[in-house]
Amino acid sequence: MIKFYKQTDNGITTLSKQVSGCWIRCVDPTAEEVEYLVNLGLPHDFITYSLDQDERPRIEREDDGTRLIILRIPIEFEANADIPFDTIPMGIITTDNYIVTVCKFDTNLLDDFINGKSKNFSTAKRNRMLLLILLRTATRYLNHLRQIDKNVDLLEDQLTLSMRNKELLELLKYQKSLVYFTTALKANQLILEHLNKTHTFRAYEEDEDLLEDVITENQQAIEMTTISNGILSSMMDAFASMISNNLNVVMKFLASITIVLSIPTIVTSFYGMNVVLPFANNPLAYLIIIGIFVVICLFVIYLFIRRDWF
16 A cells, blocks of 8 residues: 655645655555555665564665665554564655655554644655654654553452463563563664764754654663563562462362361261271260261361461
8 A cells, every 4th residue: 555645734635646745655565566666766675675574673775865764663463462562664765755654564653644643744854754753653662661561560460369370471472572672672772873873863953852852762662661571570470479379378278178078088987887886886976976077177177277277
């Protein structure tokens, strides 16, 4: 899917074809659409790199000034997915006439630009738009991290009384997401540091300040991810021990009940033997036998309670 957008006096306008100064948004392009982009002068490798799900963040530049920046952006999957949050590559290609975004998945990361909710956004200012995309990416990471923390808190309440591995496996999913986030954010940070060393964004003071904001937000996301990952790792170890301890408590209780219930069986089995036994000729023998194992059971229960075995 390819769409064309351009900033006008009336806001963002959707175009039917490319014009100078427009933004070309490409999502999971077909072979014909890739060929169309190549005919616009975009390197074929820049497009295929952006669609490779294992591509790492980096910057490449052609001799004619065409530049490719690959970022890892966060994406949220369904609640029952193996990994609730992951990262995917998105390529940002800048030329003298266009800015092109290429991604395999249709994410809502750039929707604020289309809806006109982003301030200082202009498709003609390609460097400014690049910085806004970088800032939006860092902000999206922070939003997902806050959502992960909320979901982990809910699972924490369930785990305190759990004796199953279901909740622990849910925590493992979020830990995987945090690992992916950490790797992607650190790789994106290298891109930002490289951009900061260049003089591309020093022409305008507003762009320079915006780049500093992007670097700050990304560093905050890295620190938040590292802290959340460390807390989650410690929490998983603690709750694994709690689950094992909860199971031990149940097994201890069942073992105590089994011992107490075996006492009447032992006593009645003893009086079931075909030999001379105490109280054999007593008309109250039945009640006496019941009284014996009741007393023994109560004594054993008392001992178990004293030793905290019950």
